[in-house]
Structure formats: structure tokens, C-alpha cells
Amino acid sequence: MRFQPTDSFVPAAGLGSPNAQTIFAALARPTRLPPLRRERLELPDGDFVDLDTFDGASGAPHVLALHGLEGSSQAGYVTAILRGAAERGWGATALNFRSCSGEPNRLARSYHSGEIGDALAVMNHLKSRLTGPLYAVGFSLGANVLCRLLEETGADAPVKAAAAMSAPYDLDACCRKLDGKGPFQLLYRERFLRTLKQKAREKLRRFPDAFDRKAMESARSIRAFDDSVTAPLHGFRDAGHYYAEASSGPRLHAIQRPTLLLSAKDDPMLEDPVIPPSAADNANLSIVLTEYGGHVGFVSGRVHAPRFWGEAQMLAFFDAVGAAQPK
Numbered sequence: 001m002r003f004q005p006t007d008s009f010v011p012a013a014g015l016g017s018p019n020a021q022t023i024f025a026a027l028a029r030p031t032r033l034p035p036l037r038r039e040r041l042e043l044p045d046g047d048f049v050d051l052d053t054f055d056g057a058s059g060a061p062h063v064l065a066l067h068g069l070e071g072s073s074q075a076g077y078v079t080a081i082l083r084g085a086a087e088r089g090w091g092a093t094a095l096n097f098r099s100c101s102g103e104p105n106r107l108a109r110s111y112h113s114g115e116i117g118d119a120l121a122v123m124n125h126l127k128s129r130l131t132g133p134l135y136a137v138g139f140s141l142g143a144n145v146l147c148r149l150l151e152e153t154g155a156d157a158p159v160k161a162a163a164a165m166s167a168p169y170d171l172d173a174c175c176r177k178l179d180g181k182g183p184f185q186l187l188y189r190e191r192f193l194r195t196l197k198q199k200a201r202e203k204l205r206r207f208p209d210a211f212d213r214k215a216m217e218s219a220r221s222i223r224a225f226d227d228s229v230t231a232p233l234h235g236f237r238d239a240g241h242y243y244a245e246a247s248s249g250p251r252l253h254a255i256q257r258p259t260l261l262l263s264a265k266d267d268p269m270l271e272d273p274v275i276p277p278s279a280a281d282n283a284n285l286s287i288v289l290t291e292y293g294g295h296v297g298f299v300s301g302r303v304h305a306p307r308f309w310g311e312a313q314m315l316a317f318f319d320a321v322g323a324a325q326p327k
Helices: 016-026 076-087 116-129 140-155 171-178 183-206 213-218 224-232 241-245 247-256 279-282 311-322
Strands: 037-042 048-054 063-067 092-098 135-138 161-165 261-264 285-290 299-302 304-306
Touching: 016 076, 016 299, 016 304, 037 116, 037 183, 048 116, 063 076, 063 116, 063 140, 076 092, 076 135, 076 311, 092 116, 092 279, 116 135, 135 140, 135 311, 140 161, 140 183, 140 247, 161 311, 171 183, 171 224, 171 241, 183 213, 183 224, 213 224, 224 241, 247 279, 261 311
Parallel strands: 063 092, 063 135, 135 161, 161 261, 261 285
Antiparallel strands: 037 048, 048 092, 299 304
């Protein structure tokens, strides 16, 4: 099944630039939520992740949402999926990656773009209690995690279908773009580094030998932070090794579930080609690459009455998958 969007994406007037799309979406998305309950899932290594979840009707689909770098279940793009699921009578769960639920995780290690174990544990946990199909969505970092999980699990993937928005399929290229020159690159970089370093300092208070404090504090780029913190915490030689192992782009051929890859050509955090051309060779992948939309943006409608087209298309994709399944 190759999905076609229900309508074409037209940027809201005044939001035609990639940075306007990206920043407006981050600031203007509603964050109201359906009634949720917080669940803590204990992990095999002694750590935990927190889930925010609600149940749907018996036999209804359930959607798992994976947030982006330094996001959480409170991110506007996640809450849009939760509201859309609730409106359909489905259930939904938002995974807060380790350290992202408001409480530090127990171990020195945390989460990263290629860490699939926690998301897989959550999927299996959900599958054990569901009577309907499990779908999954991922945004930015969470989209790369989702694609890597699908690649590694292949025909045994625990989801019926998946959708990935603004995935950084080539992490090295993504870092090169974020670490580049320009005021918006500086804005995005500093936004990420601020909270990443705050968490790193907390790690060092509990695990003084986990990584080099001086190198972490002096990091002014995403690559430098990954070299000094992400790589040593998670068993990689350096940032380059981490990017090579964690990037989903070279392995998209291994995905065996219907999967929507949704990105914008003008994504300000990704280099061209935003989606690897080889993705078109996998019949399980539906590629939607718009001219405009920014990074996890896709704001249509009007500024005073925005419509978040990307999340609507992800849910429409699952509607189409469900309609295509034999009854």
C-alpha cells in the first residue's frame, strides 16, 4: 500500500519559510491532552521509563508516540496524536525517553537516536494487553529510533504500521547542518545544548567518572557534545561511530511494515537529500516529501487558526492501513 495525502500541503500565509514553520509550530501547537494516567515501566537493566497513556474501545487501534530530542509526552506534536487517537475512539501511549519525564533516570546512560531497546520494551508491554492493532509514530529523533527499530525487527516488528516525521536519516549530515553558520542554526543548537548540559551535570553529580566534565562544558556544537557525552555514555568510540551505527537511512530497505516517511525538502535541520532516494525501492514505505514544512512543522490553514497538517496525515495513514486490512 502506497499512501497518498488526503490533501496537498499549503503553508499558512506568512509561514512560508522553513524556520517560520519550525518555530511557529513549536510555539503554537495546542498542548491540551485527553485524560491520561502515568505508568512506570521497569526495564531489564534496572532503569525505568514513564508512559502517559489512555485506553480505547475494545479491539480499537492503539498508537505509541515517540518524541524528539529533549522533548516529552507534553510536546505539542505528541499531544496532537493523542487527541486524534481519542477522537477516533482509539487508545494511545506517549513514551517519555529516559530522563525526559521530569525525573532523572537511575543509570548513567540515557537515550539517543539509535537506542531501540526501550521503545521495543514498551511495544511488547502494550502488545501484551491490547486486543487491537498497535501503531507507532515518531518525530525527529523519535522517528529515527522508530525506523531503526523497524529495521532491526523486520518481519517480527510488534507494530502493524508506523509513521515517521522529519527523521534525521543521516545523523552525521544532520549534525553538520545544526552545527553550521547562521542565527537559526545557533538558536536550535543552543536550545538543545542548554537542557542536554543541564542533564549531563546532574549525571556527573551521581556518576563522577561517566565522562569528561571539561569537554562537556566546553562543547559548543552538537558533535562536540556527542563526542564528549553521548558516545562514552552509550559505548561508542566517538560521535562519528555513534552516527554511523544509529542512522536509519542506510537500512530502510529492511523495514517490513507499512511505514509513512513524511518530511519537507526545506527542513532547516537536515541536508539534501532529506529522505534517502533508495527508500523508494522498498514497497512498504510511503514517501511524502513536501516542498515546504520545515522541521516537524507543516502548519497550514491561517496563523490565527492553524491546522497541523503533518499529524493529520499520520493519522490518516493509519486510517488507510486499517481500511486495507482484511476484516
